[in-house]
Amino acid sequence: MPKIPVLDLTPEIEALWDELMAAIQGVLKSGQFIMGPNVKAFEQEVAAYLGVKHAIGVNSGTDALVIALRAAGIDAGDEVITTPFTFFATAEAISQVGATPVFVDIDPRTFNINPELIEPAVTPRTRAILPVHLYGQAADMDPIMELAEKYNLKVIEDTAQAFGGEYKGRKLGTIGDAGCFSFFPSKNLGACGDGGLIATNDDEIADQARMLRVHGAKKKYYNEVIGYNSRLDEIQAAILRVKLPHIDEWNEGRRRVSQVYKELLGHLDGIEIPYEASHSKHVYHQYTIRVKGRNRDQVRLRLSESGISTMLYYPSAVHKLPVYTHLGYKLREAEKAVNEVLSLPIWPQMDLTLQRQIVIELRSVLK
Numbered sequence: 001m002p003k004i005p006v007l008d009l010t011p012e013i014e015a016l017w018d019e020l021m022a023a024i025q026g027v028l029k030s031g032q033f034i035m036g037p038n039v040k041a042f043e044q045e046v047a048a049y050l051g052v053k054h055a056i057g058v059n060s061g062t063d064a065l066v067i068a069l070r071a072a073g074i075d076a077g078d079e080v081i082t083t084p085f086t087f088f089a090t091a092e093a094i095s096q097v098g099a100t101p102v103f104v105d106i107d108p109r110t111f112n113i114n115p116e117l118i119e120p121a122v123t124p125r126t127r128a129i130l131p132v133h134l135y136g137q138a139a140d141m142d143p144i145m146e147l148a149e150k151y152n153l154k155v156i157e158d159t160a161q162a163f164g165g166e167y168k169g170r171k172l173g174t175i176g177d178a179g180c181f182s183f184f185p186s187k188n189l190g191a192c193g194d195g196g197l198i199a200t201n202d203d204e205i206a207d208q209a210r211m212l213r214v215h216g217a218k219k220k221y222y223n224e225v226i227g228y229n230s231r232l233d234e235i236q237a238a239i240l241r242v243k244l245p246h247i248d249e250w251n252e253g254r255r256r257v258s259q260v261y262k263e264l265l266g267h268l269d270g271i272e273i274p275y276e277a278s279h280s281k282h283v284y285h286q287y288t289i290r291v292k293g294r295n296r297d298q299v300r301l302r303l304s305e306s307g308i309s310t311m312l313y314y315p316s317a318v319h320k321l322p323v324y325t326h327l328g329y330k331l332r333e334a335e336k337a338v339n340e341v342l343s344l345p346i347w348p349q350m351d352l353t354l355q356r357q358i359v360i361e362l363r364s365v366l367k
C-alpha cells in the first residue's frame with residue numbers, strides 16, 4: 001500500500017507546470033530579481049483579492065509579523081496579547097521587536113484565542129492583540145475589535161494559515177490594523193520557497209512597512225531607521241501570480257475534503273471532529289481532530305505503521321517552550337489540546353479512495 005502523505009503538492013504543480021515554467025523563465029530573461037514587476041503586480045493582485053488598500057510583500061510570514069508589529073509602533077517594553085496554541089513564530093515575532101507576549105488561553109472548540117479572557121489580561125503596557133486564525137478558521141474578531149477600540153490597542157492578524165478564509169463575510173487579514181500572510185510552500189497559497197505579505201488599509205503602517213523591508217530607507221542609501229532585508233523574491237512573486245487565481249478553487253477543494261471527513265468520521269467513538277464556528281468560512285489549512293479517551297501518540301503510531309502520515313500541530317503550547325517557561329503561565333485548554341490534537345492528511349485534490357482508506361484504518365485503530 002502506498003504511503004499517504006499529510007500534504008501532496010504535486011497535483012497543483014503538475015496542473016500549472018507550463019505556466020509556472022513560463023513565469024520563471026520570464027524572470028530569468030528579464031534579469032530583474034529583486035523588487036521587479038512581478039512583486040509589484042502580485043501586491044496589486046493580492047490587494048484586489050483581499051479588498052485592501054495596501055499589500056506589501058516580504059521575505060516570510062515571520063517577517064510579516066515582525067515588520068507589521070514594528071510598523072504599528074510596537075516597541076521594547078510593550079505587551080502584546082496572543083494565543084499560546086500556534087506556531088512559535090507568532091510569539092517569536094513579538095519577542096523580536098522587544099515586546100513581551102501575554103498568553104491568553106484558547107476556546108477549546110475552535111482552538112483560537114478565547115476573546116472572553118483577553119480583557120482581564122490587559123495592563124497599562126498592553127499595546128496590541130495578535131490573534132491567529134488557526135488551521136484556517138477565523139478567530140472571533142468582533143469582540144477582539146471592540147476591546148481594541150476600548151483600550152486603544154492595535155490588532156495584527158496572523159493569517160499565515162488562512163489565506164482566503166473569512167469572518168462574517170470579510171476576508172481574514174483585513175479586519176485588524178494589519179494582516180500577516182505566509183507563502184511557505186505548505187500554506188494554502190504556497191510559493192516554492194519562503195515568502196510573506198502584510199495587508200493593511202492604514203497608510204502609515206504601509207509606509208513604515210515598505211521602509212522597514214528595505215533596511216529602513218524610503219530613499220535608497222538614505223536609511224532612516226534600523227530595518228531588515230526582507231523582500232519577496234521576484235521568482236516567488238511570479239510563481240505566486242500563477243497560483244493566486246486558483247486559491248478559491250483550492251480552498252473549496254479543502255472544504256469538500258473536510259465535508260467528506262465529517263460524514264465518514266462524525267459518528268466515530270474516541271475522536272472529535274473539527275467544530276466549524278458559524279462566523280467563519282473555514283479554509284481547512286489543517287483538518288485537526290481530537291483523540292479522546294485513548295492515547296493520541298499510540299493512535300498516531302498505529303496509523304503510521306499502516307502508511308498514514310499525520311502531524312501534531314502543535315506538540316507543545318508556546319508558553320511551555322523553553323524560552324517562555326520563565327513567564328510561568330498555566331493555561332489549561334492549550335495544555336490539554338497539545339495532547340489530543342491530530343492533523344489528518346488534507347489537500348485540495350485529495351481523492352475519496354485515500355480518505356476512505358484513512359477512515360478504515362482510523363476506525364480499526366480506535367476499536
Ligand SMILES: *Cc1c(COP(=O)(O)O)cnc(C)c1O
Nearest residue numbers: 060061062087089090160182184
Ligand atoms: C507558518 C506560520 C507562520 C510563519 O510563516 P513563515 O513564512 O514560515 O515564516 C506564522 N504563524 C503561523 C500561525 C504559521 O502557521
